[in-house]
Amino acid sequence: MEALLALMIGLLTAAGVYLLLRARTFPVVLGLSLLSYAVNLFLFAMGRLQIGRPPIVTATAAGYTDPLPQALVLTAIVIGFAMTAFVIMLALKARAELGNDHVDGLHEPEVRDTDS
Amino acid sequence: MSHLVIAPLLLPLLAGILLLLLRGMDLRWRRGLALAAVLGQLALALLLTRAVADGDILVYALGNWPAPFGICLVADRLAAWLLVTTALLALFALAYGSLGTDRAGRHFHVLFQLELFGLNGAFLTGDLFNLFVFFEVLLIASYGLLLHGGGRLRTRAALHYVVINLAGSALFLIAAGLFYGLLGTLNLADLAVQVAAVSPDRLPLVRAAGLLLFGVFALKAALVPLSLWLPGAYANTSAPVAALFAIMTKVGAYAILRLSTLVFGGALIIDWLLPLALLTLAVGMIGATGSDRLRAQVAYLVLASVGTLLTAFGLGSAAGIAAGLYYLPHSTFAAAALFLLADQIAGQRGDLADRLEPGPVLGRHWVLGVLFFLCAIAMAGLPPLSGFIGKFLILRAALDRPSAPWVLGVVLVGGLLALMALARSGSRLFYKTIDSAPAADTPTPPGAALGLVAGLLALGVAMTLWAGPLNDYTDAIARQLLHPAGYVQAVLGPRGGARP
Numbered sequence: 326m327e328a329l330l331a332l333m334i335g336l337l338t339a340a341g342v343y344l345l346l347r348a349r350t351f352p353v354v355l356g357l358s359l360l361s362y363a364v365n366l367f368l369f370a371m372g373r374l375q376i377g378r379p380p381i382v383t384a385t386a387a388g389y390t391d392p393l394p395q396a397l398v399l400t401a402i403v404i405g406f407a408m409t410a411f412v413i414m415l416a417l418k419a420r421a422e423l424g425n426d427h428v429d430g431l432h433e434p435e436v437r438d439t440d441s
Numbered sequence: 442m443s444h445l446v447i448a449p450l451l452l453p454l455l456a457g458i459l460l461l462l463l464r465g466m467d468l469r470w471r472r473g474l475a476l477a478a479v480l481g482q483l484a485l486a487l488l489l490t491r492a493v494a495d496g497d498i499l500v501y502a503l504g505n506w507p508a509p510f511g512i513c514l515v516a517d518r519l520a521a522w523l524l525v526t527t528a529l530l531a532l533f534a535l536a537y538g539s540l541g542t543d544r545a546g547r548h549f550h551v552l553f554q555l556e557l558f559g560l561n562g563a564f565l566t567g568d569l570f571n572l573f574v575f576f577e578v579l580l581i582a583s584y585g586l587l588l589h590g591g592g593r594l595r596t597r598a599a600l601h602y603v604v605i606n607l608a609g610s611a612l613f614l615i616a617a618g619l620f621y622g623l624l625g626t627l628n629l630a631d632l633a634v635q636v637a638a639v640s641p642d643r644l645p646l647v648r649a650a651g652l653l654l655f656g657v658f659a660l661k662a663a664l665v666p667l668s669l670w671l672p673g674a675y676a677n678t679s680a681p682v683a684a685l686f687a688i689m690t691k692v693g694a695y696a697i698l699r700l701s702t703l704v705f706g707g708a709l710i711i712d713w714l715l716p717l718a719l720l721t722l723a724v725g726m727i728g729a730t731g732s733d734r735l736r737a738q739v740a741y742l743v744l745a746s747v748g749t750l751l752t753a754f755g756l757g758s759a760a761g762i763a764a765g766l767y768y769l770p771h772s773t774f775a776a777a778a779l780f781l782l783a784d785q786i787a788g789q790r791g792d793l794a795d796r797l798e799p800g801p802v803l804g805r806h807w808v809l810g811v812l813f814f815l816c817a818i819a820m821a822g823l824p825p826l827s828g829f830i831g832k833f834l835i836l837r838a839a840l841d842r843p844s845a846p847w848v849l850g851v852v853l854v855g856g857l858l859a860l861m862a863l864a865r866s867g868s869r870l871f872y873k874t875i876d877s878a879p880a881a882d883t884p885t886p887p888g889a890a891l892g893l894v895a896g897l898l899a900l901g902v903a904m905t906l907w908a909g910p911l912n913d914y915t916d917a918i919a920r921q922l923l924h925p926a927g928y929v930q931a932v933l934g935p936r937g938g939a940r941p
Binding site: 345350353357360361363364367368370371372373393394397400401404407408411412415416418419422423428429430 | 570574577581584588591592593596597599600601603604607608610611614615617618619621622
């Protein structure tokens with residue numbers, strides 16, 4: 326299970342970084358989302374992977390899972406959610422004000438139909 | 442347990458919420474409320490400074506959960522010093538914003554208070570994850586402030602700023618997660634204990650996490666090569682926001698200083714810090730020389746001041762840290778004064794705005810010129826203002842280090858470049874004018890705005906007059922920082938963090 330989770334986090338991070346480096350705002354927003362998913366999974370895994378254990382020490386259960394990373398992930402999810410909403414609104418505003426969805430607000434390269 | 446420690450957090454938070462609820466109220470009342478809140482923060486910061494002046498470290502355990510299990514706030518001399526700097530700067534920036542900038546959007550005052558909430562929290566927190574949360578608070582508020590007023594250039598700059606800071610936040614979380622996974626704690630004092638006792642096979646991972654964290658703070662502090670976002674963001678936002686942002690890069694510098702002295706005992710980051718800081722200084726000064734707009738020039742000068750500050754911290758000695766901490770408020774106030782002044786100059790030049798091209802004669806050009814001259818002296822670090830003393834202290838601290846030739850060379854040549862750049866701007870703005878008299882319809886700059894610029898400069902004069910006591914205080918901060926055992930004991934109790 327550890328290997329699968331590590332692979333998933335790696336894949337999400339790679340995809341997130343790739344999309345983050347794109348030149349249009351929509352892939353950038355998607356990249357940020359994927360990156361935050363990867364980070365959330367990573368934080369979650371830092372409490373070690375346990376299945377079917379309560380997040381509290383009890384006499385009856387065989388062990389416990391660390392509740393703190395879950396609290397951290399919850400905070401990170403809330404912040405990430407708000408930031409995604411904000412960056413989408415900002416991307417739309419940039420699209421409206423700059424006239425295109427390039428992250429630098431550049432104009433579309435002019436189509437050279439004279440050469441062809 | 443004194444509740445004074447949490448008061449600088451509660452005041453801006455409650456003021457921000459109140460201002461949001463009262464958004465239908467007359468603007469004058471909201472301005473008064475916001476100014477009263479900032480004045481209250483200044484008073485609280487001064488009270489806190491007095492409470493920690495003799496070396497006490499005040500710890501506030503939220504919900505009375507003992508550290509390292511609960512979250513704690515820690516007020517020491519460094520935190521109090523930065524709280525006072527922030528409150529003073531915020532007072533002038535808010536007063537300038539209340540002259541009319543706050544009409545451009547509905548929530549200027551709310552966002553301003555929340556920004557202060559985040560800044561104060563970042564300085565006071567004693568917990569790594571809480572530091573992340575307060576960074577997010579101040580960043581979210583800063584996104585809103587950066588966009589305040591709108592405009593194409595502003596939107597584009599904000600998009601870059603937001604995306605790069607979100608990427609930085611992701612890295613911060615990875616670093617914090619690594620620390621928790623390896624050491625089982627996020628409390629800074631407890632981290633210091635655990636890092637010192639870490640087993641050799643885990644050391645590389647701890648170092649990796651530490652360097653990742655350093656990368657995040659370097660991004661916030663705009664250390665080269667992570668500084669490319671700064672000129673665009675600072676040059677294109679509104680003047681009071683740019684003035685307030687003069688402290689934002691210092692938050693990154695603060696976090697680097699805190700983490701490197703407390704958690705890593707000065708061993709991990711210091712080799713990287715000095716060369717990068719000198720490079721930042723050089724890049725900032727070269728950028729200032731080549732700028733074609735006044736506000737972009739000031740933004741590059743902010744970058745250079747970050748370089749100077751981190752050069753001082755990078756020396757790693759008590760004298761270097763003390764010199765840097767003296768330079769920090771000075772450079773913040775000087776940069777804020779220049780941003781406000783640049784706004785007044787730009788406001789009179791019509792379509793030319795702050796482009797450094799020959800334009801019409803400015804109204805009240807005598808006052809503007811004298812203020813510009815004084816700001817330039819402060820920023821370039823010439824006597825008699827506090828910039829000179831700050832740079833002198835940094836150079837003196839560097840003299841007995843092996844890196845002295847590099848530090849002296851870069852800082853002194855950088856100062857010369859700053860002087861040349863500002864002299865060029867000043868002569869273009871004030872001497873190379875087209876007409877001999879101001880045009881009849883040119884608005885004269887309001888006296889209140891110029892008074893605020895003069896007030897920020899007066900803070901620099903005060904820092905010069907009381908340089909002795911202030912330098913004694915920064916010396917005391919540096920001594921406290923270099924003996925982190927006191928901090929650890931104050932947070933974890935006399936047993937010093939021995940785990941059961």
